């Protein structure tokens with residue numbers, strides 16, 4: 054067993070990162086400096102994932118942890134849409150610490166996902182490969198990771214329909230959907246835009262831009278919230294219906310959907326500098342940040358329109374995704390707007406790093422955050438930890454630290 058229980062971050066680096074990331078904004082000084090909050094949260098996360106690695110059952114068919122539900126660790130095969138997040142979190146812990154043990158673990162779990170580069174049956178190949186191989190390439194430059202990512206992008210591109218102008222999300226739901234596109238799919242464009250830089254003669258940039266443009270046109274409502282699923286006629290590109298799959302109603306604002314949209318358009322602005330993508334990200338940010346049913350701790354209910362609010366479950370994963378996205382988005386806007394995004398993200402980070410959401414080491418099945426909601430309508434993964442909540446929380450901590 055490897056020992057992942059220590060976390061060594063040079064204090065000089067921390068001080069520099071914090072100073073850059075959190076320079077004065079006129080805010081009331083908080084009880085504990087944010088630097089200390091981040092430091093403690095990273096150390097706790099490292100302890101948890103060290104515990105997780107030590108307790109993860111060796112199961113070749115289901116080698117990766119997804120959640121801890123009904124008192125049991127749920128493990129998944131590599132084809133599960135969430136399979137990239139655990140390796141990605143290990144890469145972030147390597148980035149946070151520089152500790153070669155984290156790198157070795159990240160490499161081991163990343164390697165398991167190699168078969169998914171050939172997966173043409175889902176849009177999730179972007180999530181799966183970019184969180185794992187993408188971070189691995191970024192942090193190590195390992196040349197063997199590049200062709201895996203390129204093959205993955207090629208597999209993903211087979212799902213693009215030029216008449217619709219989108220990548221098809223799911224093949225399942227035959228009879229219910231014809232050509233479903235979910236807002237989550239915006240997240241897969243990060244892999245495509247990486248591929249566009251690697252292979253400018255390929256179709257990746259055009260596919261990404263068409264997908265992002267079509268989604269702006271058809272997914273968003275007048276109040277700037279996003280629908281979960283738009284179903285298209287692949288022969289004509291006509292919208293057949295706008296419905297939900299994981300929200301409380303077709304007309305509701307499913308919290309994680311808003312988070313995926315915010316993050317996705319922030320990435321698309323980073324990659325293109327097209328002001329329409331920045332505007333879209335800012336509209337989603339405003340919808341979320343000003344929502345009258347956003348709780349005071351800024352961790353949303355799983356759906357902004359659940360009639361059971363304030364007794365509805367929260368979704369800490371949505372908060373982590375929003376927090377990380379805002380920490381990037383603040384770099385693209387004027388100083389006053391940036392200060393607002395920063396303050397909101399800081400409030401979220403402090404909430405998530407508090408005992409209300411951050412698990413005690415050795416509890417929570419080894420996961421970092423408590424209180425996420427996976428699929429409420431299916432009565433699945435309600436008020437549980439989820440691997441993607443941990444991944445975006447670690448990313449947000451690194452971004453707040455000024456490292457990533």
Ligand code: GLY
Pocket residue numbers: 134237299309427
């Ligand atoms: N992409 C599926 C989810 O967010 O639950």
